[in-house]
Amino acid sequence: MKINMSKISFATLALLIIAAGQVSLQAQSKNDSETSFQSANRIVGAWETTVQPRNCETGDPVGAPFNGVITFNEGGTVAEYGANPTTPYRTPGHGVWASNGGGSSYMMRFSFMPLTPAGVPVGRLRVSQNIELPRFSDESTSSGGFVLTNFAGV
Numbered sequence: 749m750k751i752n753m754s755k756i757s758f759a760t761l762a763l764l765i766i767a768a769g770q771v772s773l774q775a776q777s778k779n780d781s782e783t784s785f786q787s788a789n790r791i792v793g794a795w796e797t798t799v800q801p802r803n804c805e806t807g808d809p810v811g812a813p814f815n816g817v818i819t820f821n822e823g824g825t826v827a828e829y830g831a832n833p834t835t836p837y838r839t840p841g842h843g844v845w846a847s848n849g850g851g852s853s854y855m856m857r858f859s860f861m862p863l864t865p866a867g868v869p870v871g872r873l874r875v876s877q878n879i880e881l882p883r884f885s886d887e888s889t890s891s892g893g894f895v896l897t898n899f900a901g902v
Contacts (some may be wrong), residue, residue, distance in 0.1 A: 794819045822867040837863040871898040
């Protein structure tokens with residue numbers, strides 16, 4: 749009978765050691781991703797935006813600023829929506845982002861389809877931005893441009 753008790757106790761102990769090892773590995777993985785998040789992935793999350801359209805040649809404001817929301821997902825995808833009065837009918841934007849080799853400089857590209865008031869897509873608007881997110885800041889600045897085409901690419 750003692751032999752059976754020893755086998756049960758040993759099996760229980762082995763199970764506890766294996767379980768403790770798995771918890772330690774998960775905690776280590778979590779710490780690794782937190783370190784990564786603080787560097788190149790620190791842009792990951794949802795950001796409220798204020799966009800001021802500007803003339804590319806002069807830098808002068810063109811129209812009123814408008815608000816939006818951009819979500820940078822782990823893995824490099826972007827979901828976006830802007831409340832621009834010049835495109836009041838539109839689909840949400842979807843695209844990609846990447847770090848430009850460090851924790852403060854990023855690139856983002858996304859596109860959406862402007863719609864008629866009846867909801868008919870009229871083309872595609874592609875946006876490209878370079879983003880600067882200073883260290884220890886939760887505010888960024890960006891510059892870029894857009895291209896509006898019909899579905900034939902014109």
